[in-house]
Amino acid sequence: MQTTILVENLSMVFNSNEGMVHALEKVDFGARQGEFFSIVGPSGCGKSTLLRIIAGLLVPTGGGIAVNGTLVVGPTPDVGIVFQNPVLMSWRTILGNVLLQAEVRRLNIKEYRPRAMDLLKMVGLSGFEDRYPYQLSGGMQQRASICRALIHDPSLLLMDEPFGALDALTRERMNLELLRIWRESRKTILFITHSIPEAVFLSDRVAVMSPRPGHIEEIVPVDLPRPRVMRTMETQEFTRLVPRIRRLLRQEGSID
Ligand SMILES: Nc1ncnc2c1ncn2[C@@H]1O[C@H](COP(=O)(O)OP(=O)(O)OP(=O)(O)O)[C@@H](O)[C@H]1O
Ligand SMILES: [Mg+2]
Numbered sequence: 401m402q403t404t405i406l407v408e409n410l411s412m413v414f415n416s417n418e419g420m421v422h423a424l425e426k427v428d429f430g431a432r433q434g435e436f437f438s439i440v441g442p443s444g445c446g447k448s449t450l451l452r453i454i455a456g457l458l459v460p461t462g463g464g465i466a467v468n469g470t471l472v473v474g475p476t477p478d479v480g481i482v483f484q485n486p487v488l489m490s491w492r493t494i495l496g497n498v499l500l501q502a503e504v505r506r507l508n509i510k511e512y513r514p515r516a517m518d519l520l521k522m523v524g525l526s527g528f529e530d531r532y533p534y535q536l537s538g539g540m541q542q543r544a545s546i547c548r549a550l551i552h553d554p555s556l557l558l559m560d561e562p563f564g565a566l567d568a569l570t571r572e573r574m575n576l577e578l579l580r581i582w583r584e585s586r587k588t589i590l591f592i593t594h595s596i597p598e599a600v601f602l603s604d605r606v607a608v609m610s611p612r613p614g615h616i617e618e619i620v621p622v623d624l625p626r627p628r629v630m631r632t633m634e635t636q637e638f639t640r641l642v643p644r645i646r647r648l649l650r651q652e653g654s655i656d
Contacts, residue, residue, distance in 0.1 A: 404556060404588040405431040405454060410463035411613070412449050423449045425613035427463070431590060436582055438591045438599040440645065441609025442652070447592045448484060450614070451560050454590065455481050467556065480549035482562040486541035488533040488548075494520065495529040498547045505552055512551060519547035522577060524570075539566040543574070550581065557582075557589045564594065572630070575602060579628060596649075600641045601628055608648045618648055 410427040413420055423446040431437040441447050452458040454465055456476040465472040467479070480501075488497045495516055502512040520529055523543035525536075533541050542565050549557060563571045579602060582589055593599050599606045600622055608617045624637050632638055 404433045404435070404468055405429075405437075405590065406466040407450075407454070408463050408465070410450070410453065410460050410465065412446065412453065412458070413461045422613040424453075424460070425615050427615050429607055429616050429619060431588060433588055434586045435605070436579075436589045436591065436603045437605055437607065438593060438603040439607045439609060440593060440596055440599050440649065441614060442611050442649070443594075445609045445612050446614035447609065448560050451481075451558050451590065451592060455479055455558055476556070478554050479556045479558060480552070480554035482542075482546050482549045482557070482559040484560045484564070486533070486538070486545040488541055488544060490533055493530050493532060494525065494536065494544045497533070497544055498551055501548050501551045507552060516547065516551055519550055520544070523547060523574070539570060542566065543570075546574075553585065555587055557587050559589065559591045561592055561594060563598070571598075576630075578602065579626075583627065596642050596645045597633065597638075600624070600638060600645065601633060606645060608645060608652070610652045617652060620645055620648070 407427055407429050410424055412424040413422050427450060439447055439450070449458065453460050454467070454472065454476070456472045456474050467476050489500065492500065498516040498520065499509055499512060502509055517529065520526060523546060525540060525543055528536060528540065536544070542562060546562060563574050566574060575598060591599070591602060603622050606620045606622060608620065609615065610617045620641065622641060624632055624635065
């Protein structure tokens with residue numbers, strides 16, 4: 401299988417006013433085409449930094465990344481990003497925010513409008529198209545930002561704790577929705593989360609990161625059958641994997 405993301409010997413040192421921050425050290429992993437690959441790790445271990453580097457939004461201080469066989473040297477094309485915070489433009493409507501991604505990519509807006517409406521419907525935001533971000537809750541804003549990341553149908557989706565601000569029920573619904581999108585579109589998804597059960601439920605493999613400077617401690621394969629349904633969480637394999645990953649994080653001296 402072709403490797404979609406290849407990260408080799410990656411390190412990142414930030415030079416800030418308070419001194420040097422060694423965020424990532426010798427990060428190595430590969431995510432296959434069409435794979436659902438999750439990363440769990442303690443707060444501050446460099447997960448968002450890693451995602452920003454893969455997206456080409458940040459230049460690493462060491463090592464390299466290739467996406468679809470091409471070395472990343474600037475913003476990665478054909479990628480959708482869901483950031484930890486929704487970062488919507490306050491002066492644009494929700495629909496305008498979703499369509500922004502299409503505008504930036506010089507796509508035909510008329511063509512993408514129905515798709516934007518469908519995506520908003522899918523995440524339960526029908527009727528909110530003409531509202532402004534401040535009129536929506538944090539969770540609703542985050543759902544809009546997921547639509548924005550999907551509008552141009554990218555083959556690679558980078559998601560940084562996308563469901564962290566959602567209530568438990570909406571989060572479960574979004575997990576199932578995401579799996580459906582992934583299954584139907586065969587996207588490669590790199591998913592960052594603080595929730596071990598969420599990572600196990602969604603993923604083909606879960607990478608466990610160490611505290612800062614972050615590196616990949618272990619990659620755990622998840623051999624649960626698909627399609628995954630809520631009952632998957634009651635299976636023996638699921639209830640075996642979750643504590644195993646929790647133990648790995650504990651060994652690293654940190655757990656949420
Ligand atoms: N632009 C920056 N300048 C200086 N330090 C930074 C910068 N961005 C991140 N850092 C530092 O790098 C480390 C990793 O940050 P990062 O946001 O990647 O962590 P994280 O694993 O995503 O944490 P969380 O789970 O809380 O979101 C932190 O110590 C952070 O303070
Ligand atoms: Mg983060």
